[in-house]
Amino acid sequence: MEGMRRRTLLGAGATVATLATVAGYRRRTAEEEPVMPAAPAGEQRLRQLPSAARGRTVDVYTAVPQGHGDGRGLPVCLILHGGTKRPADYAGLGLGRFLTDAVRRGAPPFVLVGADGGGLAWRPAGADDPQRMVHEEIPAWCRRFGYDTGRMAAWGWSLGGYGSLLLAEAYPGFVRAVAAFSPAVRPDDDVTRQAGLLRGTRVGLWCGKQDGLYYDVRTLEKELPEGKAAGSYGDGRHNFGFWSRCVPDAFAFVARSL
Numbered sequence: 254m255e256g257m258r259r260r261t262l263l264g265a266g267a268t269v270a271t272l273a274t275v276a277g278y279r280r281r282t283a284e285e286e287p288v289m290p291a292a293p294a295g296e297q298r299l300r301q302l303p304s305a306a307r308g309r310t311v312d313v314y315t316a317v318p319q320g321h322g323d324g325r326g327l328p329v330c331l332i333l334h335g336g337t338k339r340p341a342d343y344a345g346l347g348l349g350r351f352l353t354d355a356v357r358r359g360a361p362p363f364v365l366v367g368a369d370g371g372g373l374a375w376r377p378a379g380a381d382d383p384q385r386m387v388h389e390e391i392p393a394w395c396r397r398f399g400y401d402t403g404r405m406a407a408w409g410w411s412l413g414g415y416g417s418l419l420l421a422e423a424y425p426g427f428v429r430a431v432a433a434f435s436p437a438v439r440p441d442d443d444v445t446r447q448a449g450l451l452r453g454t455r456v457g458l459w460c461g462k463q464d465g466l467y468y469d470v471r472t473l474e475k476e477l478p479e480g481k482a483a484g485s486y487g488d489g490r491h492n493f494g495f496w497s498r499c500v501p502d503a504f505a506f507v508a509r510s511l
Contacts (some may be wrong), residue, residue, distance in 0.1 A: 294349025332367025375416025461489025
């Protein structure tokens with residue numbers, strides 16, 4: 254009888270533990286899902302353009318906030334992707350909707366432009382140079398589209414956050430601001446060691462406290478010559494569930510900078 258009672262209690266404990274595990278899994282899954290605004294997207298296009306810098310044809314995504322036609326005359330926010338998502342994914346991530354939402358909240362309008370940089374962390378590898386593509390070719394494409402390349406900012410996540418900061422250091426003054434989500438930096442890498450080159454460029458940093466890069470991002474912040482101009486550190490991991498919650502703040506920062 255005593256053994257049966259013990260087995261019953263153990264079984265009840267296992268059930269409680271299982272329910273707690275399921276609840277924790279559901280909560281974490283919900284946290285990982287992107288949160289999108291209700292605003293509609295404006296004009297979004299995915300083009301295929303030849304890149305001499307990369308030696309191949311690349312996907313190029315553009316988005317204009319709703320109500321601003323083809324975006325002619327608007328400043329540009331460059332998008333530098335991380336290790337997984339690519340320009341073909343941007344519409345599905347709701348970037349066009351976030352852009353319209355930012356303008357509806359009072360931000361001055363701007364356009365989003367992002368090309369496929371491959372898996373090179375926005376650094377050259379032999380004849381493949383995605384950083385040169387961003388610095389030389391994307392502005393030329395933007396001028397062809399009618400955008401204002403005299404006012405540009407860069408936004409990226411993970412390796413794209415690293416690439417955006419590296420771009421601003423390599424070409425001081427090329428962009429007015431960088432919004433970096435969980436940039437994949439290290440205390441001894443080029444970006445952190447050369448942070449002094451970011452003087453004159455407004456830098457926003459966003460990172461989740463449960464992200465493995467959190468302490469490295471905080472180290473980078475300490476090295477910024479003019480401090481962090483925007484950004485926050487909240488509960489979150491290295492995923493679009495967290496980053497989607499940061500987009501409204503980042504787009505407001507980009508708009509102010511442009």
